[in-house]
Amino acid sequence: MNDAQDADEAVNQGWFSVRCVFQYGSDAPFVYEERITVWRAVSFDAAVALAEAEAAEYANEVDRSYLGFAQAYRMFDELGHGAEVYSLMRDSELPPYAYLAAFFDTGEERQGTLGEPAADQQVQRRSTASNHEEQGTTS
Incomplete structure (x- = not known):
């Protein structure tokens, strides 16, 4: 990319929070974890791709599996004290x-x-x- 493309992409990026769900262990009763991470991306698809790549790494750290479930939210507040990072209605x-x-x-x-x-x-x-x-x- 050239400098103009990099600048355009930076302007079009927003903050996204992505909730992913994990399962621990392979025997019932199962423990499930909902985890929200924050990403700077140009679209929902890009944010989910980043989050799912990180989720795969996170799942490999211990006996847990990423369940392939992700929900994304484009954040309208700037990151800071009291900023809304996720909302689901x-x-x-x-x-x-x-x-x-x-x-x-x-x-x-x-x-x-x-x-x-x-x-x-x-x-x-x-x-x-x-x-x-x-x-x-x-x-």
């Missing part, structure tokens, strides 16, 4: 507490609750979904 008939329980808080996640000792949890959550379910509220 889904239609559902479920009320809020049931939606969270079905998709994000099934009880099988390896996570802790904010305000409790972290132990070995990689993810901390804040949830009042169980309180809403018990009270029958949806806000």
